[in-house]
Amino acid sequence: MSVLRLKGVTLRLGGRTVLRDLDLAVGQGVFVGVLGGNGAGKTTLMRAILGLLRPSTGRIEVFGRPAGRGNRAIGYMPQARANLGDLRLSGRAFITAASGGVGWGLPLASAAQRADVERVIALVDAGAYAGRPVGALSGGERQRLMLAQALLGQPRLLLLDEPLAGLDPHHQAATIRLVRRLQQSLGISVLFSAHDLNPLLGALDAVLYLGGGHAALGSVDEVVTGPVLSRLYGSPVEVVRAQGRVFVVAGGQQPAGPAAGANERDRRVHV
């Protein structure tokens, strides 16, 4: 059974078509990198899978059922928000706030919920700082807490929106190693969005490349190639591999879509 299946899905946001006529399926226990520049539709796609955005055409199935809000089989880590800097609540209290779901009543955690909180804190190795105020933690530590929130309730599909944003290369590598380890040990599927492919090389089972309103899903070697990306963007794109890294180079013309905005400096873009 597919974890996630999209059939003829078109997603519009504020009158603009972000993604057009997507057909794809993601199986069980795979680590998928969702790649594409700013505005390529990475967040929009995740919101649609969560049921927060209804496709204007087509259908999205998650574990064989239509996508809808409040699906506890999905864990979600939104893009990091900046307003936690003043928060004096502990990391544990921050995670616990998300543990009881959204039912009415007092925010009192049951024994099972408290145990789940301790489980996810251990999973993301946050035990050493879970008792400290969130505002006193580093950006990397706060992202661990948000990853822990996403793991509450034992989801079978994780949607991680730009978990590498704002991290230095060392912390990026550590985050990728952690997510890969969790994905394999828990046997779950992960959609991991990023705008740079290179830190993720070697960890991914598949890449879902979004660009020019279209998507291509497959292994890195299948998808991140000149012909595939040229077709995606509708203009010539070359892929250069050097020293274990991958670079997408705009061809004769600027590629339409998000990569164009990112390569003004030297016409060379990290995928």
Next chain:
Amino acid sequence: MFTYDFMQNAFAAAAIVALACGAVGYFLVLRQQSFAGHALGHVGFAGATGAVLVGVSPFWGLMGATVAGGALMGALGEKLAERDVAVGMVLAVALGFGVLFLNFFTSGAGQANALLFGNVLGVDAATLWRMAACCGLCLVALALIARPLLFATLGPDLAEAQGADVRLLSILFLALAGVAVAEAVQVVGVLLVFTLMVGPAAAAQRLCTRVGTGLSLSIGLAGCQALAGVALAYLTDWPSSFWISALSGLGYLGAVVASAPRA
């Protein structure tokens, strides 16, 4: 001082208000909407003076305006209450209308003073019962929405994905904040709503890393400051609003010093 009826009423009013403001204020500060709470007081000023003008009790004019104003702020968008320019404009326009209504209502200087700076020593038994009922309603409603509200405050995107109606929560909460603000106005007045709504809650949040303890400390601080303020006002014959605001400021200062990272 405990033998006088007006003092008993004043202590009871202070305790009721502190309970509502300490609890609601905790979430208000956590949601970074304290300025919105401040503005609600001013909306209430226009409501109260407008009500007097058309012959309605100022208490219900105040309450109606703050609750409607809060619900509207929540409905206009979860982020609006954090936009200080928009909130500041609402505050200024509301105060302007209040002045206009007051102008039509010629004998209102004493009433205006009570609205702006509070008059806890003038709370009568009927008002006290109304305040107790509103406080009870406010706390019950807050208890009902507390879990999703806390979740939506700390992780709005995640809460939304799990099925929380973040906008509805925002409307409900700011309407509740309107009730608490209208209560606070009875004790400290429109201009000093911050002292009971924000001061104790902000101090508690600096000191506590858990929601339960923070909420309890917020209510406790608000209670101590309000009651001590009334007692000091009796002993010194200075305005109780001054004492409550001074104690609130001291409490916050103390919390900032106590929670400052040590070098």
